Amino acid sequence: MTDAPEQDAPDDEVAAGAHDEPVVPDDLAFDVESLPGGALGALEAVLMVADEPVSAVRLATVLALPTARVEELLHELAADYRGEHGGRVRGFELREVGQGWRVYSAPAYADVVGRFVLDGQTARLTQAALETLAVIAYRQPVTRGQVSAVRGVNVDGVVRTLVARGLIVETGTEPTSGALLYATTGYFLERMGLSTLDELPPLAPYLPEIDAFEGVDDTGRTIGEPV
Numbered sequence: 001m002t003d004a005p006e007q008d009a010p011d012d013e014v015a016a017g018a019h020d021e022p023v024v025p026d027d028l029a030f031d032v033e034s035l036p037g038g039a040l041g042a043l044e045a046v047l048m049v050a051d052e053p054v055s056a057v058r059l060a061t062v063l064a065l066p067t068a069r070v071e072e073l074l075h076e077l078a079a080d081y082r083g084e085h086g087g088r089v090r091g092f093e094l095r096e097v098g099q100g101w102r103v104y105s106a107p108a109y110a111d112v113v114g115r116f117v118l119d120g121q122t123a124r125l126t127q128a129a130l131e132t133l134a135v136i137a138y139r140q141p142v143t144r145g146q147v148s149a150v151r152g153v154n155v156d157g158v159v160r161t162l163v164a165r166g167l168i169v170e171t172g173t174e175p176t177s178g179a180l181l182y183a184t185t186g187y188f189l190e191r192m193g194l195s196t197l198d199e200l201p202p203l204a205p206y207l208p209e210i211d212a213f214e215g216v217d218d219t220g221r222t223i224g225e226p227v
Contacts (some may be wrong), residue, residue, distance in 0.1 A: 023174050039065060043073050074101055125165075132158045133167060137188070137200060141171045141181035167191070184212025 032042040043061055047054070056074060060067040074094065083089035093106050105113045123135065132155050135147045148155050159182065162168045171183045183196070193199065 032065065039063060039069070040073055040077065042076060043070065047077075047094065047101065047103050052104055053097045053102040055100045057204070061099070126158075128153075128155075129161055130159050133162055133184075133188075136162075136182055137167055137184050140183035140197075142183075143174050143177070143179035143181055145177075145179055147182075 032039045035042050037044070043059060046059060046062060055105050056071050057067055059074075060070040063070060065073075072112045074096070078094040078096075079085060080087060081090040081093050089106075091106055091109050092103050094101060094103055128151075131151055132147055133179060135150050138141055139150070140147070144155055144159050147159070159168070163170075163182075168182045168188065169185050173179060174181055189195065189197070192200075
C-alpha cells in the first residue's frame with residue numbers, strides 16, 4: 001500500500017504557532033545576548049523606560065528573542081527584585097498587569113514614595129497665584145493675555161505653576177487670536193471643597209467682564225498694537 005503524500009499543515013495550525021516567535025525588526029543591527037548583562041540586561045533597560053505595561057510579545061519583537069524566552073526572563077527579573085535569588089529585596093518590583101509588564105515601586109515603600117511625590121505640592125500658593133486662579137475660576141475659559149489684562153501683570157509663569165499643580169488645564173483656543181484658553185479642573189473643585197463652579201462665592205461682580213478685553217492676545221498685547 002502506497003503511503004499518502006505528506007500535506008502542508010492547515011493554515012489554522014500554522015497560525016496557531018505563529019505567536020511563538022516574534023517578528024524581528026529589519027533594522028535590528030545587534031545581538032542582545034552580546035550586550036553587557038546579556039538579554040536580561042537589555043530587557044531590564046527597556047522596562048525601565050516603559051511608561052505603560054508592555055506585552056511579552058512586544059518585548060520579544062524589540063529584543064529579537066522568542067516570546068517564551070522573554071517570558072522566562074521576565075519571571076527571572078521579578079523573582080530577582082523580590083530577593084528570591086539571594087540578593088537584597090529591591091525598592092521596586094516587576095508586575096504583570098493586564099496584558100503587559102511594568103516596573104513599579106514596591107508597596108512597602110508607599111509612604112516614602114508618597115512623601116517624595118507630594119513634596120512641595122502642598123506648599124501654599126502665592127498671592128499672585130491665588131489672584132490668577134481666581135480670575136480663571138470666575139471668568140473661564142480665558143487666555144493668559146486676558147488674565148494679564150485683568151491683573152495688570154504678566155501671568156505666564158503663574159499659569160505654568162497652576163497647570164503643574166493640576167488646578168487649571170488648557171481647554172482649546174480663542175477663535176479670534178488662536179491663544180490658548182484655560183479653565184479650572186476637577187482637582188480644583190476637590191481642593192476647594194466644591195461640587196460645581198456654581199458654588200463659588202459671589203466674587204464675580206467685582207471682576208471686569210472678559211468681553212472688555214476682547215482682542216487681547218496671549219501676550220497681554222492688544223491685537224494690531226505695535227510691538
